[in-house]
Structures are given as C-alpha cells and as structure tokens.
Amino acid sequence: MITFNQLTVGYQGRAVTPALDGTLLTGSMTALVGANGSGKSTLLKTLAGLLRPVSGALILPRSSVNIAWLPQQSEIDRTFPLSLFDMVAMGCWKKSGWFGGIDKAMRRSVMSALDKVDMLDFASARPGTLSGGQLQRVLFARLLVQEASLLLLDEPFAGVDSQTTQLLLTLLKERHDVGCTLVVVLHDMATVENYFPQRLRLQAHRAEWSVSDSVLSRQHSLRSLGA
Numbered sequence: 001m002i003t004f005n006q007l008t009v010g011y012q013g014r015a016v017t018p019a020l021d022g023t024l025l026t027g028s029m030t031a032l033v034g035a036n037g038s039g040k041s042t043l044l045k046t047l048a049g050l051l052r053p054v055s056g057a058l059i060l061p062r063s064s065v066n067i068a069w070l071p072q073q074s075e076i077d078r079t080f081p082l083s084l085f086d087m088v089a090m091g092c093w094k095k096s097g098w099f100g101g102i103d104k105a106m107r108r109s110v111m112s113a114l115d116k117v118d119m120l121d122f123a124s125a126r127p128g129t130l131s132g133g134q135l136q137r138v139l140f141a142r143l144l145v146q147e148a149s150l151l152l153l154d155e156p157f158a159g160v161d162s163q164t165t166q167l168l169l170t171l172l173k174e175r176h177d178v179g180c181t182l183v184v185v186l187h188d189m190a191t192v193e194n195y196f197p198q199r200l201r202l203q204a205h206r207a208e209w210s211v212s213d214s215v216l217s218r219q220h221s222l223r224s225l226g227a
C-alpha cells in the first residue's frame, strides 16, 4: 500500500498540486487524470523517487522499491546510440548491475519482451529509426523486463494507434493480474472507464478519488457468471 499523507508535489519548494490524502492499494490499477498542468507527471515523478515531496509524506512499502517508470515520449532520447535490444536490456540492470553483462536468461527475457510487443524483427535497429508507436512498444518491452511491482506510466498511449493501444493495455492487464500496482496518466476517458477500476483526478484546489462503475459492474457480472 502506498499512502499519501497531506502530500504536495512540485518544484523548488513550490507545490503544483493540492494536498493529497489517500492510498494506492497493492495490486490496484489507477488512472491519474486531470487537465494539462494539473501536476500528473510531477506526482508520477515523485512516486518514482525522482522528485522529493514539497510537503507532507509519501509512504511506500519496502516491497515497492522495485519501480518501473515509463516517461512521456517527449522525454526519451531518440539519439540513444545502441540497438533496441540494448535499450530493452537496460531494464535488466537491477539484476545485472550497471557494468555486468547480461546472461542467457536475461537475453531470453529481452527477446521474449520484444516478441510480446511485436518488435522482435527490430532488435538490432536504432531508436531514431522508429515511429512513435513502435518506440512506445519497445519502451513497454523495457518496462516488462524490469519485473517491477510498481509500474508508473505517463501517457503511454499518446500517439499510439488503436491496435497497439489494445496490445499495450492487454500487457498492462497481465501485470495487474499478477498483482502489480499500476498508476497510469491518461487523457482518454473511454480507456479510463473501460480498463481502470480506480481513478485519481487532480484539480487546481482538490483531488478526487473514485472507482469506475463500468469496470466494477463488469467484474461483478463475471463473478456472477462464475468466471
């Protein structure tokens, strides 16, 4: 469980969100929504440990130290000088160490992740030669090999076609099904409504937690059917 206790996030001691109180349960799948500039990316970076809270507390359990963060595409360096295989293999660094080589098992896991996102044929290509949607699939592959328990994704479907969005949503659902906690910044409310049971909306002066009616009622119908 991750607890927000009068948490505000921002830059240089200046908060960009209202004070947040609440919890992200272990295994929950939460959409983080709100207008441009409401502080969604800033909150995600704070959860990832890249920024310190401005005030209040963010309480993370020991087990969620293993965090995977997918930044917005605009923050990705497309001039990365190595292959896509190497880019995905960077997700294994916690197991291999920064200067350790990757072993056979890691190599298999990188290839399997590239296969899952349908990018195996591009393993030796350079990031700069990919379209935005292709690069996003590769970044998902890197997220998968990290085997993190807390996944933080910032607008993962921006500029991604509907078929790829479906594929990536299925992969996220798989992580959710094995007990990972997910927090995903989204603007598309149809995706939020259909896939995300929990929702946190940031607004200028308050934050609002809610649960999605359609996901809950679908889960209820599946349970009634014995699925």
Ligand SMILES: Nc1ncnc2c1ncn2[C@@H]1O[C@H](COP(=O)(O)OP(=O)(O)OP(=O)(O)O)[C@@H](O)[C@H]1O
Pocket (backbone or CB within 6 Å): 011, 016, 034, 035, 036, 037, 038, 039, 040, 041, 042, 043
């Ligand atoms: N590095 C920074 N230094 C200072 N202020 C920043 C920095 N990055 C963002 N901000 C400001 O913090 C506020 C929140 O930005 P943030 O990127 O978290 O919003 P967001 O909700 O993710 O927006 P969007 O939907 O447009 O991605 C904005 O007013 C922005 O100008």
